Amino acid sequence: MKKTLYIIRHGETDLNKRGVVQGRGMDTNLNDKGREQAEAFYRAYKNVPFDKVYTSTLKRTHQTVRKFIDSNIPWTQYPGLDELGWGIYEGKESSEHIKAEFVNILNKWNSGELHHKFELGESPLEVKERQLTVLERLIEENDDQNILICMHGRALRLFLCLLLNKPLTEMETFPHSNTTLYKVEYDGSSFQIIDFNNTDHLTHA
16 A cells, blocks of 8 residues: 655754754753754644654654644654664763764765674664664554654654665765655655655745
C-alpha cells in the first residue's frame, strides 16, 4: 500500500540557539522560538489526515508535535528515532578544540569510516541498526497512509539515507533546520522524496 511520510526535525531549543550539541543524552525542552515553530507547522498541516505519529523518546520531539498527539492520533515513541549520541561532547559549550574534533569525525564519516564515534557516543552504523526497527514498522502491511515522524538532525540525515537506500556517506546531502519537512512517498517497494527540506510553514509564523 502507498504511504506518505511527513518527516520533520524538532523545534528549536536553547542549546540549538547557542550552537551546543545535544545528542541522544540531552533531553531538552523547546524554547519560545521552538514552540512558535511547532505551532506554525501545526497550522500548516493540521488538516492532513494522519494515521500515526512517531517520535523519538526525547521530549523535544514530543513537544513539537504535541497538538497532533493531543488530537488523539495514535502515537508511538521509538528509541530508533533518537538523535545520534555524541558522547563526551554533548551539552558542552563550543570551543576550537570541539569544532576541530567534529570536523575530524565528519571527514571520517564522509570518507566511509562509519564505525568511528566519540567516547561514550554512537557511530552512524549503530544508529542505522536501531533505525531498522522503525523501517520495519513503516513497511508493514496495514491501512496507515499518512504518518508524521518527528526526530533529530543527524538522525534524520541517516534515516533518509536508509529509506532511500543510499550509502550513509551521503548523509550531508540532506540539509535541515528546526521543523524542516521531508515528505517521502512509499509505493510498496521503495521510498522517494517528494518535498525536500521544506520550511514554507515558517514564512507565515
